[in-house]
Amino acid sequence: MIEEAKKKDGDDSINYRYTIRGTASQLQIKSAELFLPDYDIIRGDRSTESDASRHGGVLVAVKKTIKSEEISVAELPLSVQSSLRVTKLIGLEPFYIAVLYNPPAGSKYRISIEDLQKLFRFLEETCCKRLLLSGDFNMPHTNWSTYDSANDYENQIASLLFDMNLKQYIDFNTTKKSCLDLVLCNEDSIINDTTLCGNLSRFSDHFPITINVSINSKVSENSSTRYFSYCNCDFDALNEAIIANPFKPYCYSNVDVNTNLWYEWIFKLIEIHVPVRTKNRQLLPPWTSAETSHHMNKIKTERRKLQKKGLCTSEKLKKLTEECNQLQINDRVEYEQKLFASRHKGRIYKYLKSLKKDSLPPVIKSENLKREASTDLEKANLFNNYFATVVTDDGYEYFEPSEQHNFGENDILITEDLIKTELKSLNISKSRGQDSIPPLLFKRCGGSIAMSLKNLFCNIKRLRKFPSAWKSGIVSPIYKDGDKKEVSNYRPAWYVDVQKCFLLTSAFECAPLVQVHSTAHNEMPSMNSSGGSADTCPLLRA
Structure with a gap:
């Protein structure tokens, strides 16, 4: 009861x-x-x-x-x-x-x-x-x-x-x-x-x-260990749900509220039609089979049990570890055989590139700032401070309102067909942005979601304001050359949401908006070495 x-x-x-x-x-x-x-x-x-x-x-x-x-x-x-x-x-x-x-x-x-x-x-x-x-x-x-x-x-x-x-x-x-x-x-x-x-x-x-x-x-923080598996989504059912439940916001006068309502609307539908998975499987190498993953979970369980008893190891743990190591070797051999037999150049190059991909070194430093960092948070803060010094206002032309640039409502045309065309041409292999919605969803649901995006973009154009949620993004340090321990040898890469990218590159390429180009510095969360967001620093303008 x-x-x-x-x-x-x-x-x-x-x-x-x-x-x-x-x-x-x-x-x-x-x-x-x-x-x-x-x-x-x-x-x-x-x-x-x-x-x-x-x-x-x-x-x-x-x-x-x-x-x-x-x-x-x-x-x-x-x-x-x-x-x-x-x-x-x-x-x-x-x-x-x-x-x-x-x-x-x-x-x-x-x-x-x-x-x-x-x-x-x-x-x-x-x-x-x-x-x-x-x-x-x-x-x-x-x-x-x-x-x-x-x-x-x-x-x-x-x-x-x-x-x-x-x-x-x-x-x-x-x-x-x-x-x-x-x-x-x-x-x-x-x-x-x-x-x-x-x-x-x-x-x-x-x-x-x-x-x-x-x-x-x-x-609970445990919920962060889950993610939406868009690859297993029933897109036909999701498209029908979007059409049956159109975006009808109650507020058009505030661009931030309007944008938040759009996210609430789309995520409500996503929760119904997109299955949820644990991040454990997502973080494993691509060749890991279900049997090997199950053995890994057994090892974790055994270690937790031993910790409760105050022990470090046991015969059962040693046996499970040996079996798991052998299974991983067999899985990798089988995966590589199938991959190279397929002769799919894109997948083969991607796999070979992933083998060369290294994480950040244990310790990074900055000669200019005279600082070193060893923990994930310290590394993130060090990258933030460095990127804030190299990304300046120089080279940016900001639009100031004047009489000769007094745009009317029809100067920038945003049509449903334009949005559908852009969404169809999306590259689904690109990374998702801060909102975690992948290009795959926009491409597969372009026909049904275009009207809601048109309403959202037209409202932004009418109010001449850029949503606060789109003034931030995920920045990842990309290694270029030289000493990997030196932060000056890294460049920031910004992961942009699909809607934001479309708004900045397609819908408004014919004319600038006053409020878009006159925004102040945005707080850009930087990526730490493990992929999570950390402190913020002013990096880019919208």
């Missing part, structure tokens, strides 16, 4: 009280017989040939005052569909509550490890930000302080949960003899406390448990 809890004075968070309780599996109770008229009932019942061995299903009751929606689990295996229900609570930030029932050992309905892997992968992709997973897992032999179990089946499940960064919060028996009901969450700040809230009854041998939850507006 999910209901709202009382707020403390001055508390801006949303508080929920979540109660779980197991019931006798033989009971066949209709939703109307629960006498919960103020709750929305979401349930999954296992349908078997034997009622005595049904092992039940799951049921979630959400207070009707809480805005929520059920997440479909139809894509999961049949063994999981009746044992899992996922509810999305809609508040300051989405909060997902998943309830799972896994029959006890010996039952023919116990969920297999393969199906559980698919289930957890589904939860990772669907409920990436805030997830609370609870229910009767029937894992009495697991030590949740170390995520270890003498039972091989339970040990594999514990490792999968550990890899998902799910912390287990129940540290007491939920039945007379053992802990079967679990509460797991991927964000530590959500769970306030978990307590027993009653006694056993003739309908259940499980104690009822209350979990007090608090949701703040700030998104």
Whole structure:
């Protein structure tokens, strides 16, 4: 049962009280017989040939005052569909509550490890930000302080949960003899406390448990480990959604508000139609297979377990490392054989170039500034300071308003056809900008998204102001020649958003805008050595 809890004075968070309780599996109770008229009932019942061995299903009751929606689990295996229900609570930030029932050992309905892997992968992709997973897992032999179990089946499940960064919060028996009901969450700040809230009854041998939850507006940093996989996007469905839900902003008088509304509109559609993936796979070399990636995760899990026990290594870790090294060698050989057999010059040159690509040296220095840097933040600040000294106002011609340059509304023509033509000619291999939307999306959705961009650009032209969000970008240090430790041998490269690039090069190439060319220095975030943004420095003008 999910209901709202009382707020403390001055508390801006949303508080929920979540109660779980197991019931006798033989009971066949209709939703109307629960006498919960103020709750929305979401349930999954296992349908078997034997009622005595049904092992039940799951049921979630959400207070009707809480805005929520059920997440479909139809894509999961049949063994999981009746044992899992996922509810999305809609508040300051989405909060997902998943309830799972896994029959006890010996039952023919116990969920297999393969199906559980698919289930957890589904939860990772669907409920990436805030997830609370609870229910009767029937894992009495697991030590949740170390995520270890003498039972091989339970040990594999514990490792999968550990890899998902799910912390287990129940540290007491939920039945007379053992802990079967679990509460797991991927964000530590959500769970306030978990307590027993009653006694056993003739309908259940499980104690009822209350979990007090608090949701703040700030998104967990763990969410940054996810990204949108645009390559796996259903662009046909996305195009239909853009046409069915056109961009209709409520504000045209403020260019910044108008631009932010456009981003909110497009990202809302992207979240629905573009799958979410973990960055772990994205950061691996291209030849890494799924099996090797799984071995790498096993090694990470084993190392974390050893750290909790205060150990450095084990025979299992050594064996896993040796197996993983051999798998990586085999993967690379197979990848190179397929690549060179394809005789695709572009891919081959790209691969060979990536082999020569080196990261920044451990220590960089500046002879002019008399400074050295070793950490990522120090390197970023040093590059910022150097780039700020070499990028000056010299050579820039700024447009000042005058009578002879009094442009009318029709002096700069921005048409839907012009935008469609430009989007079709985009090179999808180019890097994305600060908004993280790749050229691939604009090219594949050019026909449907062109009208919204036209409205956005025309409003910018009408107001003669450049959006503040487009006055910044990601700057990466590119090595040219000489000593790699010297910052003066690097040049800044600016990653520009597609819309900004179009606005500056195509739509306004026939005439300058007063406000565009009279903006002050922009704060340009520089890239640190690991690819993340750091401090800001004035680099370029819009």
